[in-house]
Amino acid sequence: MLRWIFFVVLYLIMGFYALQGIRTATRQPWVHYCFIFVSLLVIGNFIYQFSIADSGRVLSRPKSYAFGFLLAMLSFQLITILFLFGEDIFRLLVGTYNKWFNTDKEFTIPARRRFLSVLGLGLAALPFGALLYGMYKGKYNYKVLTYELEFDDLPEAFHNYQITQISDIHSGSFDDYKKIEYGVDLINQQNSDVILFTGDMVNNMASEMKPWKTLFGSLQAKDGKFSVLGNHDYGDYVEWETSEAKAKNLEELKAMQKEMGFRLLLNENSYLEKNGARIALIGVENWGAGGFKKAGDLKRAVAGIQKDDFKIVMSHDPSHWEQEIIHDDHHYHLTLSGHTHGMQFGIEIPGWFKWSPVKWRYTYWAGIYEELGQYINVNRGFGFLGYPGRVGIWPEVTVIKLKKKGLT
Incomplete structure (x- = not known):
């Protein structure tokens, strides 16, 4: 008081x-x-x-x-x-x-x-x-950001392979169906080979996604849709009456993702295959520094993966990449994260300048970074949370085209 x-x-x-x-x-x-x-x-x-x-x-x-x-x-x-x-x-x-x-x-x-x-x-x-x-208006000012990344050891069959990454949907914050429908159509218009969602589908409860289940279920990619969990997906920010109710909520969210056509990777991996070649897709549960949930288990997630495989990691929080992934014995070519939202506020001139107060909290907070020969993309998020808007740091659909170095 x-x-x-x-x-x-x-x-x-x-x-x-x-x-x-x-x-x-x-x-x-x-x-x-x-x-x-x-x-x-x-x-x-x-x-x-x-x-x-x-x-x-x-x-x-x-x-x-x-x-x-x-x-x-x-x-x-x-x-x-x-x-x-x-x-x-x-x-x-x-x-x-x-x-x-x-x-x-x-x-x-x-x-x-x-x-x-x-x-x-x-x-x-x-x-x-x-x-x-x-x-x-700013919170629905969707931007498609496109990157081309070259790799020496990318299997030739995956040259020009296209990934669409979305992150931080936060469906509990949505308040305009037409605007969200436009954003989903924008994702489909990219015609990517695969769609990867890097966590935080809801703010707190699985029920928040129910009104949007059919819409996001309409996302299409010929090699499928894959997802991981973010810190908000576990229901940790709700005062549940019982632990059973909390566990049931998480199971409902997992089931809903399956109904929408997403394969949820829970500290596990899968292979994307093309013309006899393959790349490893690794999905890690949320692992975050600074008090965030650490359910991620990278060692378990890469079980069965060979060191010389080309690897893409999906891990919601970029602090995981900074503190564990880039220093691991395996070489992880590309990591996809979200979580920061770019703080939903800042100044950005694409390709020239970007600034947000969130940079004082996260070293890697928006866009592509390279360290030790490994890349990370930190998606600015599809939705919003807390402040119900965006200024300067707009909602993002990321398109990444993989290139084999030396090929055109």
């Missing part, structure tokens, strides 16, 4: 300070009242969703949107305050100087104060608008 009081008081103080900037920039009372009304509505809804209507650790859609609107409002307040606070500190220092030396000068430049208020409000409107856009 005390933390709620502290947070609300801090929010109101920040809101009052930002209001002063608005009053300086415009003397229209209706603007002031609108800001007050929206600020109170946002904090009121947030408190209601996360306390009165709280459903435990499950992040429902109403809670996600309450968080998203609060994030947008806080970004607006903070940037406005940064501009006004610097001005106030300067005024305080000059006022103290005048009082200390008994000068009669009064420091007041209303025109500068108004200029800073207008500038601060203008800049604050950018992240505020971007976060609202991210919730309205």
